[in-house]
Amino acid sequence: MNKLYLALFLVACTPISVADTLYITLEKDNALAVVDGETGKLLKTVPLGQRPRGIALSKDQSLLYVAASDDDTIQILDINTLKVIGELPSGEDPELFKIHPNGRLLYVSNEDDNIVTVIDLEKKTALAEIAVGVEPEGIAITRDGKWVVNTSETTNMVHWIDPADQRIKENTLVDPRPRAAEFSVNNEWLFVTSEIAGSLSRLDVATKQITGKLHFKIPGVDKELIQPVGVLAHPNNKLLFVALGPANRVAVVDIQLMKVTKYLLVGQRVWNLAFSPDLKRLYTTNGVSNDISIIDVDDLKVTKSIRVGHYPWGIAVK
Amino acid sequence: MIKKLKKCVLFGALVIFSGYAQSQNVNIKLAFLTQKLATPPALSNLDPILTDKGVQGAVLGIKDNNTTGRFTGHQYDLKHVEVPVGGNVAQVFEQLVTNGYEYIITDVQTATLKSFFKLPSAKKVLLFNVSSADNVLRNKSCSANTFHMIPSDAMRADALAQFMLKKRWNKWFLVKGKDTADVNFAKALKHSAKRFGVKIVEEKTWNFDHDARRTAQADIPVFTQGSDYDVLVVADVKGLFGEYLAMNTWLPRPIIGTQGLVPRAWHRTHERWGAVQMQNRFYEQAGRWMNDVDYASWLAVRAVGEAVTRAKSVAAADIKTFLLSEEFSLAGFKGVKLTFRHWNQQLRQPVLLATARSIVSVMPHKEFLHPRTYLDTLGYDSPESSCEF
Secondary structure (H helix, E strand, C coil), X not given: CHHHHHHHHXXXXXXXXXXCEEEEEECCCCEEEEXXXXXXXXXXEEECXXXXXXXXXXXXXXXXXXXXXXXXXXXXXXXXXXXXXXXXXXXXXXXXXXXXXCCCEEEEEECCCCEEEEEECCCCEEEEEEECCCCEEEEEECCCCCCEEEEXXXXXXXXXXXXXXXXXXXXXXXXXXXXXXXXXXXXCEEEEEECCCXXXXXXXXXCCEEEEEXXXXXXXXXXXXXXXXXXXXXXXXXXXXXXXXXXXXXXXXXXXXXXXXXXXXCCCCEEEEEECCCCCEEEEEECCCCEEEEEECCCCEEEEEEECCCCEEEEEEC | CHHHHHHHHHHHCEEECCCCCCCCCEEEEEEEEEECCCCCCCCCCCCCCXXXXXXXXXXXXXXXXXXXXXXXXXXXXXXXXXXXCCCCHHHHHHHHHHCCCCEEEEECCXXXXXXXXXXXXXXXXXXXXXXXXXXXXXCCCCCCCEEECCCCHHHXXXXXXXXXXXXXXXXXXXXXXXXXXXXXXXXXXXXXHHHCCCEEEEEEECCCCCCHHHHHHHHHHHHCCCCCCCEEEEECCCCCCHHHCCCCCCCCCCEEXXXXXXXXXXXXXXXXXXXXXXXXHHHHHHCCCCCHHHHHHHHXXXXXXXXXXXXXXXXXXXXXXHHCCCCCCEECCCCXXXXXXXXXXXXXXXXXXXXXXXXXXXXXXXXXXXXXXXXXXXXXXXXXXXXXX
16 A cells, blocks of 8 residues: 555656647648657648748647738648648738737738738637738737737837727837847736847837847857847746847847847757747747757757758747 | 638728827928930840839838838828930929928939039938949949949949859950940959959950841850850840840850849849748739839838938938938848948948849858958948048
């Protein structure tokens, strides 16, 4: 009997690494790569619509949404069968999108039309179209659901949208060609990457003003090649990871000091980032080298790179 | 069917334009001045003669500026003025200045632009040159109020020479036409060849004045005999004979220059760095592909827009100061920020090397080192420039 208790005790206390699955859109293959996060093994490749880019899981993790940009739609996939079971009226050329914490609203930028479309996921209808600046790109939503922001690449602004009435309440001018945006986990700050300026801006959510800025500098890498794109906040509210595009590196940023603590060499033209659910691993999609890199988050070391297909773009992790 | 359904759904959606209502709209007036030229002889029926060159780019730039302007309270307007062949361009220019236009985009000949520089009225306004690639405008005939949005002949020739150096195609056979533009480009090619250690082993002027379409097979093999070379480099800006060199040379050699592999500010095959969106937006508006002058015109309007937004002023003097400041940078779908060279007010930008249906390379390559930025390995650098403001 005692032995059984001991066994149960051991089972309960052994740290169990939860296996995670990565879903990666392959822009040039019109396909989805499915990878085991722990082993880094490519499990399978599934066909998708044309030029798949943005990707996200539904709140209950039963569905996958994929923006098929050249088909002007967001496809809905069943997570178990990976079959397309429906579509969302995304508007033209959907690229990046995010799902509101309420699980019901999806915000997508329509780059060619200067619009952000709000989609009701239950009714599968477009609820609103919000006129924004030229070439809308990044979308970020606070964890408390109070703010949705959109960046416009040519207008160089952050548009602050109130999800209560889907109206823009404020606009903040940022550095040239803003790409991705990410809120700090406590909803206090917003981080925006500017591709052409090679900078990261920290905005205060309360005042909507820029309170900190950093320009990335890597010895031996031409400053023109440092083009920050994807950005991801660690839930510890201390670290931020920034993908630097053709500089082939991910920057680790201390968000209080707005200083880079480390540059991690990954694949070519690193675009988007995602954590494993246990926060042990960070995954990067590398568009030009056709692979993903796996970073050990505790050691801040790149452990592996895996070829997944042509132009890996977006990534979702279950 | 699915598309149709989607449209129906969207039709019911609510389009929201709000939250950026500005109390007062500040108006910014831009003018686009076109000097009409006699139509060159048509040698190919492939390319239609464009009547809206440049201005389509400016119109798109105005749309983009006004989208931003909705949030910042600025309204941009464009007035397009065309001067017929033989008309008095300077008079029209002065009229624009009198009517309060402070930002004038010029698609005029080099001599015309030079004549503007002498006018007292030109001192009060900013000019944006979108079509003349002439090096002289960036050197001894430069003007302190003029910004050059289009790459110079020197930048284009350097882009070609750099790529040839990388390929080790170091022996050039230069063929040039008789037009001033041809002679200027040939001069630029020779300057670049010297700069990058390329040897011009043969140089000939195309003197034939009959229709090259009919006689190319007979003339060109004979014309291209002489020393052995790696590439045939052609300077034929109007395209009177250059298109017919390919596959007709005596030796099997590639063609570069104004035909074959061409150095361009923009090309319809360019799709990197978000250029696809730009290509689509332009095509949708103009019903044709964007060319170099359209792109330069779009950049001119966007440069003014960017400066107005960030400098928070609409006065030409403030805009000029901002355009030349460290804070100014323009995103132009070329993967790097575009800025102005303070020594001649030429816009720094990569040059695309393209063939008819593909981009071969984007120059300069980062291996061409420069203490300031590798972009300054194209065109006249500060110590070489004879421009004095």
